[in-house]
Amino acid sequence: MSAQTQGGQTPAIELKGISKAFGPVQANKDISIRVMPGTIHGIIGENGAGKSTLMSILYGFYKADSGEIYINGKLTEIPDSDAAIAAGIGMVFQHFKLVKNFTVLENVVLGAEDGPMLRPSLRRGRQQLKELSEEYGLNVDPDAVIEDIGVGMQQRVEILKALYRQADILILDEPTGVLTPAEADQLFRILNRLKEEGKTIILITHKLREIMDITDTVSVMRRGEMTSTVKTTDTNPADLAERMVGRKVLLRVDKKPATPGEVVLDVRNLDVVDEKDVHRVKGVSFQVRAGEILGIAGVSGNGQSELLEVLGGYEEATGEILLNGQPLDLSGAKSDGQSRRARGIAHVPEDRQHEGLIMNFSAWENTAFGYHHDEKYQKNGLLMDNSAILKDAQEKMDRFDVRPPNPLLAAKNFSGGNQQKIVVAREIERDPDLLLVGQPTRGVDIGAIEFIHQQIVALRDAGKAILLVSVELEEIMGLSDRIAVMFDGKIMGERLPSETDEKELGLLMAGMTDTDAPHSIEEIEQNLAHAGEAE
């Protein structure tokens, strides 16, 4: 049976009426989509919109409840990944599926060996890897061990894996989440090259900029449904955001100029050496004033997490930190989250599922964690006043628009954005002098991002100091009043958002101090790989 054609061409992929439910949750509802060969097709949607489920069906991870898949016009059953590979589909997952202590070559060959003996497979693999590298400009060292190379390189290995299996259709799931802007540009160059060679590429992302930059066509998903498919040239970011969320969204953070006051946080020559004796933070100094947001940009793993942990009271450090002029204990002996809170530091941790919430506990319990010693939560000085906490939780959830507004529900049952709202509500409501915020919108959908950003700005306008750590440059640029860039444990420089751009910040994030000079991608990669050695 031949599928419908468009402009005389058979679509590389055509999905017809795909539906998939997990229990009562309808992840995909009657989805039909057509992807033309030799194009880059973007799929955009909020978290939980069903993008990943759809692609997992295409890659044989899930079986659709109903619907048909046509590959190059041919009706194809994809019961498992093996069948997907045989149909010429390759997938680059958001979390790489690589064996970390294997070499690049071994990872590429794994599962696509020629025979029971390894050596001939490896020999042919090495040869072919070389050819593929040259053909598509994907430079990798076949003998490098995965855990020793940077994420950008690892991603290239994933792409090579797919190409080695002769994939004609490449699906990339949130590929730029872990990349610096320079690395992302490099990835896009590779994708364009692949497109020129006739490969079909599906790009799943929630970043509007990427869709606009590189795709030919874009499909928007919302709540399990494919709401629209348009030519990229016929749309714009605001339009796409509206299609994603279903209402108008403010993409830029709306904020007045800051009016900085007294210095609240004064960090002087801070050094952190972790338990593995790795020097994570190297002589960092900065100040945050009342009524301003200092954004710390950087590729993850360059010391930002450790910085937050020290300020949050659960990592030891040397140096000096003054809060409102008084020193904080850095020895780890007297410091913990509790003592920091007592000093007026609130913390929205980077990893909300592990550090911000107890996932199996209900929302109302989570809204009180760390503050359960507060007098208003105590009864007779001995017991916790559960009804007071519950009542408080309900108020907070209403005010922060947590959905569903049910405080008895376990934290794990909320979406990422609503989980984050619970954490933010808990920390902001305490009226802290200093708010530490790590990756406030990681895994949070656009609607909730807007809300959380507004809350942070409101706190700033109330005259509080805010230290924001994020790997999302857009977020840093939009929220911060000043930007510091961290690389390899050091602060590379401070910039004002009005006087810098993503390119300059990207170079600082890659450890380039001289941002005026032209830099090659190789140079950047080398620098990043060097910084990675510490890990």
Place this chain on the structure above:
Amino acid sequence: MDFFTFVQLGDASVRMAIPLLLACLAGLFSERAGIFDIGLEGKMLAAAFLAAAVSLVSGNAWVGLLAGIGISIALSLIHGLASITFRGNQLISGVAINFFAAGLTVVVAQGWFAQGGRTPSLPKDARFNGIDFPGALTRVRDKMQADPWAQFYSEFISGHSILVYLGLLTVPLSWWVLYRTRFGLRLRAVGEAPEAVDTAGISVVRLRYTAVIIAGVLCGVAGAYLSTAVQAGFTKDMTANRGFIALAALIFAKWRPWYALGACLLFGLFFAIDNRFQNIQLEVIWIMTGLFAAAAAMTLYALRRERIDLIVLGGLSAVLVFVGLATWIGAMDEAIGATAALFETVKVPSQLIQSLPYLFVVVVLAGFVGKAIPPRAGGQPYVKER
């Protein structure tokens, strides 16, 4: 000690190392595939019993060996069913197998043979006997008078049962399978990153079951070796925690076949020392030196760690120092003067010698011997996500 004593010690070390080695490689295959196997002990024990019982009845050690392998594979499959198919807790499943084997072997042995939970002694032809190589001396008296090379050849090289040679061969074989075959690559991958194997279109379940079955075969041979080659029959709990020592050896060996050989030979040496030297006499000064050195090493180590380590290890060091001083003071009764007491010889308690391999297990597990990184996906059932 003369050369022949060394040869004998080496010979005994190899004999004692073989069951450890087989169990260790069984654990290696299983754990490299991501399935922790704490049930090595139980599988060995069940195999030891069934191998002895079937050898006895059939009169053929090979039939017994097959029976031993069979029951061991059966237990492996139960472990596989629990931990791979039903994604249960691998430790609990392993512990269950150990209890099951420890109890049932004795009960069935009593039911079949009514000799208090053991099998009757196996006749010579129902056992795996030593193979004498051409030209090897067989009588101990001849060996003692022979030249060193003949001693080495006759005692160390020749005279073992076929299972010893097979056991030693499994080391290069395992290495070859792991590092030179497609199966080995996939096996190593599935223990590190099952999701990588799965997305490459290979069945995680099938790979893990294969690994578990290989572990079953190796444990079966190990058990049969104990009851039909080393001993002549099954006795209650005859594996004597070798399954657990094999796990420690596996950690010590960093999950590598050749290292496993080294680790198991070391443990075999401890067992051999225990067998051979029930009665070791040492001068007090050496005992004190040894104990003080151990105490100093532990304290120095603890000083670089946290306070709790210092309390625990410092306390342990204090005990060692106390034992050393007590030995000295005890020796003063025999000798005249404190200095003379230092050179008095005393008997090292045989219990201490017996506990050497187990003490070393503790040392290995405490991580004093380098850092061992287990396979990353070890112990976790694989659940497809997204």
